[in-house]
Amino acid sequence: MIQRPRGTRDFLPEEMFSRRKIEEKLREIAERWGYAEISTPTFEHLELFTMKSGESIIEELYTFKDKGGRDITLRPEMTAPVTRVFLNELKSSPRPLRFYYFANCFRYERPQKGRFREFWQFGVELIGSDKALANAEVIALAWEMLKSLGIQGDLRINDLSILREKLGHLSQEEQNKVLRMIDKKDLESVREFLRGKMEENEIGGLLELVNFRGSYEEAGEIAEISETLRELCELLEIYEVNYSVDLGIARGLDYYTGVVFEIYAEGLGAQNQICGGGSYNLARVFSSIDAPSTGFALGFDRIMEICEKKAEISKPLVLVSTDGVKKEAIRLAMEIREKWPVVIDVMGRSLSAQMRYANSIGAEFVLIVGEKELQKRKLTLRDMRSGEQVEINFEELLELLDKKREDRVCD
RNA sequence: GCCGAGGUGGGGUAAUGGUUAUCCUGUGGGACUGUGGAUCCCACGAUCCGGGUUCGAUUCCCGGCCUCGGCCCCA
Incomplete structure (x- = not known):
């Protein structure tokens, strides 16, 4: 018999029914916050993703040549496609633009608990602002969505400009390299890499920052907290969101500019991140247009795993x-x-x-x-x-x- | 890509280097042509794939595929 490809799943009616229920709930909340649905092709030009993340990610992409010889890939995420749509047809629209999507994405990775080769992301992108007001709205929206599903996540926020300032004398490339190490919590490599490039006590200070996790006030005691982060924290209080500042969150991505955040949940094994996002300026990577944005993606499959709300299909x-x-x-x-x-x-x-x-x-x-x-x-x-x-x-x-x-x- | 555990009908299982691979459940039909759940009968349906060892492999060995957990990675 023919098996289903590795890392893919069949959804039987019962499971499909609960997936739809959850999806509907998320849609409803996104729309209540004024976000409108957007849909993009399942496959795109390979370039869209290599421009964003470099050639090395080809390893993890489902790529192929179509019959016209074009390099095509199944989308691994939705931020780049949404940015492409914005640049292609909406760059003169009144800002900000608020979009949400629910889309299957594809990555060629080793499957394990909570990780599949075809997986679903529910996400939003708020295009046009990188103000704390925009960051706070997006984070609060993610929080609200999880809350509506009964999920109490562990939300951690950071502002990359704090770390970047500490590394200010390094080249952009070197900074990204260090941020990647920090994201992986590979602090030994950070120390190694920076030796000779910074004063020993500066390195120590940096590592202390990276290990910090706590309230905004506590963060202020050990670091020069950015205005944006301060504002963001104040706004999150108003939104009644529970968060902690984690100066070690770096999100390994070059195009993240300022605020980044991640949400973790219990009961998922090694793949315990259910949401990731931040502010970015991807439009700049693709064009000369400046469109600071902020967004997040929820790992829909992981969410399904946590909230076992078994809705019952009504019988005919x-x-x-x-x-x-x-x-x-x-x-x-x-x-x-x-x-x-x-x-x-x-x-x-x-x-x-x-x-x-x-x-x-x-x-x-x-x-x-x-x-x-x-x-x-x-x-x-x-x-x-x-x-x-x-x-x-x-x-x-x-x-x-x-x-x-x-x-x-x-x- | 790496490490570990595993793979027998649709689901759950038993057993075995040698006759027709066990049982439960399921599905189809019948006992029962105007009334379901019970019971009984019949039928359907499996040793993941490839190679090796062997007179003979589902069993032993190797490789692959797939699943689960972890590492790497996670744009």
Whole structure:
């Protein structure tokens, strides 16, 4: 048998149903905050991602040549595509622009818990501002989304300009290299790398910073805190977001400019980051247009793993019919479907076999239609739980189903 | 790319270097042509793939693939 490719998953109806529920919730919140959905192609020119992150990431991309010889890749993330859309068609729109997306992305990596080769990200991008107001809004939105799902994450924020200033005398490239080491918490390499480039006590100070984690006030005691970070912290208080300042968060990416943040959650093993984001200026990388932005991406699959809200799929009404009345049964099903999901027998089964089927799929109700019912212009509705059975006409049936629906909404 | 554990019907399992691979569940049909859940009967359905050792491999060995956990990486 043909297996599914490594690192991919099949989602069966039950799981798909809960995924949709969660997705809907996230959408709803994004829209309430004034973010509008955007969708981009599943594949893009390879260049879009190599310009952003360098050639080395090709290792982790699904790339191929199309029949015209173009270098194409499956998207590994959504920030670059959204920036491309902005530059292609929206660069003269009133700012700020607020977008959200829910998209499958692809990375050729070793699968493990919470990491797949095809995975889903739910993210937002706020294009046009790098003010603390924008950072705070985006962080608060991420917080709100997780909160609505009952997830209490560990949110850590930082301002890269603090570290960059300490490294001010190094070249941009060297700075990025150090930030990468810091992101990986490889402090030995940092010490090694900086030896000779900085005073020994300066290096010590830097490493102390990187290890710091605590409140904004405490951070102020050991470092020159940027105005942006100060403002951001004040705003987050107003948004009622729980956070800590972690001067060691670096997010290994060259184009992050100022505020960065990550959210971690329990119960995920090694891959415990469920959200990452910050302010960036990717438009500058692709063009001469200046568009400071801020955004985040939620790891949708990891979120699904944590919030095990098993929503139950509502079962359709099973319309059971006898041999002689199949056409009438179909007409009836069509009418009821305007109000309620209905399935009919397509196996050519006997009445008792149809009943057995209804029972085995856990149907709540069975509607029985046969010659007897047709003659009396009635329908037989059986409650499969209680076993009670009533004869009613079509209008009464619809009323009953309406009432049933209301009960369900109340649940 | 690296390390460790594992892979037997759709799901869960037993066993074995040698006759037809066990049991539970499932699915289809029947007992039961106007009423489900119980019971009984019949049927369907598996040793991940390739190579090696062997008279004979599902079993032992090697490689691959896949899953799980960890490392690396995570733009």
